[in-house]
Amino acid sequence: MAEPVTIMSALQQEIQSVLDELVDRGAEAGLQVAVYHHGALVADAVAGVADARTGRRVTSQTLFFSFSTGKAMTSMIAHLLVGRGVIGYDTPLVDVWPEFGAHGKEKATLRHVLTHSVGVPAMPRCIGPADLCDWPRVCSAIAGAEPQWRPGTETGYHSFTYGFVVGEVARRATGKTMRQLLREWITVPLGIDGELYFGVPSTELPRLARLEDAAPPPVTAPDGAILAPWEMQPSAALGNSPQILSADIPSVGTFTARGIAAMNAAALNGQLINTPQLEGLTTVAFEGTDRVFGNHVRLGLGCPLGRLGAPPTEPSTAFGWVGGGGSYVYADPAGSVSFAMTKTRLTPHFDTAQRLADVTAAGTVEDRHRDGLPGG
Template structure:
């Protein structure tokens, strides 16, 4: 075992032993090579099943980085461009002033359709055609391209339908054929999880002291918290469809293509990011020129949905407040505390998957990230 692997293993063992985490995975690539693949704790405490390196976790919005990668691979192949109007591929989407919205606007969350109907249920989210029809007929909250605002669920359907219209294949199939298959991780990274694989997944749980938001609480916050506001019956946060542990453990949700999130191992998503920056196992997903394009800030400012400062490239957040923060850092984090980020300056990818849902708390990722970057040495 290398020193950096041992150091990381000791750190995550301590997180589990101190009951900060239940089960987790850490994977790190450096210059195209896997240098850390560490696991600790339990995937399913009800039956004592341990976490293994190939245990997939529902990582909520960390999966958005995977969705974006699929789009970039298609752009690399010439199937679509960033400036292709969405309505050129998907005519229905052009309704109500969205006719000039482009693929670029989707990727940097400026397309202006961050919400879903307020009464959306988890079962609704599993119905691809129904969700796409509703989103296509939506009136944008702002003129596409003029502002940025995080699209929690709609991002996955818009990007996924662009993929389907451009290729004739659902995004889960394109992911497998163009990304995970070539990288050798098709059994560790999914949108819709095959029924035969559901028994392998980690079971998520709420962190101790965590508070599940009720519809009444969300209604009360709608006037003060931008994320919960309602616009003509639409909201970025439908109360019944928030990504709680219970939501992420539902078999219908896990089995459906909902590519605003994803189910994956830390080492699989880390391998994907590594293959965006370098050749990995003979595979490089996009050119170095395209890498520079997608990791350059395309829009920034106060996010219209979260109310927080945001800087976005194409499909990835740029920078991540904490010890790793840098304009050369790109990736996505999930609402439950998971994250996967890559640094183009160092060629390093750090991915953390875990099953204790710590909403908005990325202390585990920051702790591991700081430890790893110190161990790897100067930039």
């Protein structure tokens, strides 16, 4: 695991000021932010407490369970499967996972999975939160599920099913679990072992931040809702569960902001994926109305496109994931920026993420102007 660093950049100071202000006025309890710019760590800021019960402070090494932002790691492994020749984007999943072809899913491909168009957005109703730790049970249920639409024809957010489908394809094709592939293909080669996890080792659990709910109104599934309430609404109880934290559940993830920002920075500079694959991440692979939430979406291969809260005039080469409760990671090859923010308080909005992403975008553009670099 990387040693602590001291950063004195203007962006570091501005981000630190925002974090301190948010904690001081009680809007947030504990946060981490990391930013890479042109492959260099230019901001590594923390504020507040990691555990309100003990007063333990957040550090750059504190691990955070961060819900769907973990899909950034899952998507990267999917691209590495293709880059290493294990499977193709348009390979039928049944070539490696024959059972998945049940009920008309036989033409589903990895491309459909990466664009949330494979047609199984919700866990089968026989699966609840406690079952997420039972990999064979979950994968068997998903394989046997009837799709909501013909694969590739529509899109809808695959909240928890996404990671299990990618993960089972990876396991069938390589013989290895997602936690193994994450370590062997990403964290060890990049020198960030101990900073990204699908399933946290018991020895590392004391490093975790403790999540807290911001007391949003209870979520009840409306008539006709595709996702169950537990799939729609993150909860501190789920994110603090030792069983969940220790399980390989690659639709969510545990990491430091610095670790996941480093992974995306490595993708931008060619260490992890090649140029055509980066173009696949940054160009529209599916655009339409999300069947789950009803909003218009633009998806690259593996991530939504566009920076959170960006004005319409801003180039949309950015890709990333928000996580239930307010975490956020994104990367943008246009500015060579990789950003990550994790936090303890689960809010029903992304106000903090958007504010810090705006600060980062403005600060890195100023750096480019000051340094005389193009594209700012």
